[in-house]
Amino acid sequence: MKHGGVTKFSIQNLLGPIVVLILLTQFVGGASTSLQLITQFALCLFVMVLALQVFVGNSGVLSFGHGAFALIGSYTSAILTAPVNIKENALAMNQLWEPLVSPQVNVYASLAISAAVSGLIAAITGSLLMRLNGLAAGIATFALLGVAYNVFFNNKKIGPGSQALPGVPWITNTWILLLLAVFTLIIVYLLNISWIGRTLRATREDAMAAPALGISIFKVRLIAFTISGAIAGLAGGMYSHVAGTFQVQDYYLEFTFVTLSMLIVGGSASIWGALVGTFIITAVGQVLLMMEQDIPVFGLQVNIPLGSRAVIIALTFVVMLLWRSGGVTNGKEFSLPKLKRK
Amino acid sequence: MVQSILDAISLGGLYSLAALGLGLVFGVMRLVNFAHAELITIAAYTLVLTTQFPLVVSLLFTIIITVFVALVMEFSVYRRLRGVNPAIMLIASFGLSTVLQRVYELMFGALPKSAVVAPFLRGDFKIAGLSITISSVITIFLTITILLAMGYLVERTSLGLQLRAASADFKTARLLGVRSNRLISAAFGLSGVLAACVALILVIQNPQISPYYGLNITILSLVGIVIGGIASLRGAALGGFIVGVVLSSLNTLLGNGRVYAYSWLFILVLVILLVRPGGLLSKGTELERV
Numbered sequence: 001m002k003h004g005g006v007t008k009f010s011i012q013n014l015l016g017p018i019v020v021l022i023l024l025t026q027f028v029g030g031a032s033t034s035l036q037l038i039t040q041f042a043l044c045l046f047v048m049v050l051a052l053q054v055f056v057g058n059s060g061v062l063s064f065g066h067g068a069f070a071l072i073g074s075y076t077s078a079i080l081t082a083p084v085n086i087k088e089n090a091l092a093m094n095q096l097w098e099p100l101v102s103p104q105v106n107v108y109a110s111l112a113i114s115a116a117v118s119g120l121i122a123a124i125t126g127s128l129l130m131r132l133n134g135l136a137a138g139i140a141t142f143a144l145l146g147v148a149y150n151v152f153f154n155n156k157k158i159g160p161g162s163q164a165l166p167g168v169p170w171i172t173n174t175w176i177l178l179l180l181a182v183f184t185l186i187i188v189y190l191l192n193i194s195w196i197g198r199t200l201r202a203t204r205e206d207a208m209a210a211p212a213l214g215i216s217i218f219k220v221r222l223i224a225f226t227i228s229g230a231i232a233g234l235a236g237g238m239y240s241h242v243a244g245t246f247q248v249q250d251y252y253l254e255f256t257f258v259t260l261s262m263l264i265v266g267g268s269a270s271i272w273g274a275l276v277g278t279f280i281i282t283a284v285g286q287v288l289l290m291m292e293q294d295i296p297v298f299g300l301q302v303n304i305p306l307g308s309r310a311v312i313i314a315l316t317f318v319v320m321l322l323w324r325s326g327g328v329t330n331g332k333e334f335s336l337p338k339l340k341r342k
Numbered sequence: 343m344v345q346s347i348l349d350a351i352s353l354g355g356l357y358s359l360a361a362l363g364l365g366l367v368f369g370v371m372r373l374v375n376f377a378h379a380e381l382i383t384i385a386a387y388t389l390v391l392t393t394q395f396p397l398v399v400s401l402l403f404t405i406i407i408t409v410f411v412a413l414v415m416e417f418s419v420y421r422r423l424r425g426v427n428p429a430i431m432l433i434a435s436f437g438l439s440t441v442l443q444r445v446y447e448l449m450f451g452a453l454p455k456s457a458v459v460a461p462f463l464r465g466d467f468k469i470a471g472l473s474i475t476i477s478s479v480i481t482i483f484l485t486i487t488i489l490l491a492m493g494y495l496v497e498r499t500s501l502g503l504q505l506r507a508a509s510a511d512f513k514t515a516r517l518l519g520v521r522s523n524r525l526i527s528a529a530f531g532l533s534g535v536l537a538a539c540v541a542l543i544l545v546i547q548n549p550q551i552s553p554y555y556g557l558n559i560t561i562l563s564l565v566g567i568v569i570g571g572i573a574s575l576r577g578a579a580l581g582g583f584i585v586g587v588v589l590s591s592l593n594t595l596l597g598n599g600r601v602y603a604y605s606w607l608f609i610l611v612l613v614i615l616l617v618r619p620g621g622l623l624s625k626g627t628e629l630e631r632v
Contacts, residue, residue: 060429132615135428135568136620136621138429139565139615142561146605147608154601257440307444307448314438314441318441322419322422322434325426
């Protein structure tokens with residue numbers, strides 16, 4: 001089976017998604033206040049999908065564990081930036097461990113720390129998990145998510161437990177989020193065309209032949225897992241600053257499935273696919289929400305019964321997989337349509 | 343103490359039934375059917391909503407509906423995804439699972455539906471001064487019966503032979519005359535029957551049915567079939583049993599720390615996988631891309 005993946009630097013492969021991302025942010029995000037917020041969330045999710053693309057897309061190993069890295073990133077960022085008086089007085093935080101109360105850092109520094117912490121944890125857990133293959137690897141990464149969720153959900157000494165940590169400072173400027181997304185996109189692109197991306201795809205295509213060519217599957221997967229864990233941490237951190245709160249439940253099964261389906265619907269082998277998938281899933285959800293609330297979409301008023309939205313979103317997803325199992329982009333990078341010469 | 347041991351065994355048996363349902367389908371088409379959870383859920387709904395009939399009728403009705411839903415899954419989605427990368431099939435099954443959850447929510451509402459199924463199975467009785475719940479004994483009895491029936495079916499009948507052959511090597515089995523479509527449908531049908539049995543036992547213990555009713559047990563038995571060894575049905579049943587017993591024992595042993603039972607369980611799973619990546623019952627290592 002041949003999957004996608006670029007090996008040579010091409011300016012249109014890189015600039016295409018960036019330009020589309022900027023245009024979408026400008027025109028969709030600028031349209032109304034509610035669309036602006038949705039765009040902000042979508043940008044966070046896009047960074048998360050990029051994180052998945054680095055590892056899942058290139059290695060072909062499913063990871064359900066990235067929700068854990070997003071959770072840890074979000075938690076780190078939130079606990080470091082939430083005001084001291086909230087950490088001292090909020091009901092959800094009344095059992096917080098003393099040393100965690102006073103630390104305060106700048107919002108942007110907290111994002112960097114989130115990425116670093118998640119990356120470190122990805123490196124440590126990866127050094128065990130990356131020895132596994134196939135379904136065992138998938139279940140093992142799921143176990144990671146299960147442990148992270150279970151611990152954060154129940155331990156009120158380190159965080160808010162099952163409640164929300166309020167008062168996380170907002171990032172209201174969409175352009176800062178866009179800048180972070182573009183920055184991540186460039187890193188992921190450069191990574192994909194580097195030896196790391198190429199050898200990783202070699203292990204995906206043939207797990208027997210790759211070692212025969214001197215590739216250490218463990219080593220290259222571990223590097224990618226670490227980097228993608230760090231990016232997931234960044235995504236989680238961004239998410240907590242857009243939501244203005246941290247809650248463990250936000251990063252569990254639904255988050256995992258939504259982000260994975262964005263990757264798969266778009267086409268897991270390319271950055272362009274990550275962007276298309278994030279856009280499609282977000283847009284379909286939004287348009288249906290407007291229909292459900294009887295708000296005209298592009299001047300057209302279509303009413304659908306209350307509650308049917310969720311069914312249609314999930315159905316769309318299944319139908320898309322049936323229609324194109326390689327994703328909408330089929331794993332190809334962005335390229336301009338070629339002009340026909342007469 | 344005796345009660346705890348019985349609870350552990352009955353939970354283990356229950357998980358091994360669920361794991362067997364997943365394992366049957368995985369064996370024939372390398373599909374981790376996550377939507378198995380929704381088979382258990384629909385079976386539980388049917389049981390709770392048909393309590394006005396005698397238990398046997400209600401159970402029969404449940405089995406028919408569950409098998410029907412299982413076959414609809416096969417015909418509408420999975421049949422079109424044959425030969426696709428297993429990772430894509432797994433993701434598709436997540437999608438299907440979500441679709442069904444939402445449909446249930448529309449049909450039955452988000453609030454739990456509840457009714458007393460088989461009231462004579464509630465309560466407890468005393469043996470030698472020990473109080474023992476009836477449901478745990480019945481669960482063990484039912485589980486053993488169903489496992490024996492499944493064992494007979496898989497080991498002694500022609501269908502079972504075909505299932506085992508297809509699990510071992512689907513292509514060769516086809517070349518030897520196994521009809522793939524019929525066999526896969528049979529596997530889905532059987533997994534539907536097993537889901538109905540699991541639902542019956544679950545409903546006796548907890549009759550609060552929500553759209554997510556089957557999710558938890560399915561995730562845990564999925565973990566079970568991987569640590570048991572996905573290559574064989576015995577491995578699946580064993581793995582499910584281990585997960586159930588460990589979880590139940592952890593809940594008893596940890597006392598106040600039982601909120602962390604899942605963490606310990608998952609850590610144990612990680613250790614087992616690192617020591618035996620192919621599962622407990624595997625022979626040698628095999629590379630499989632999922």
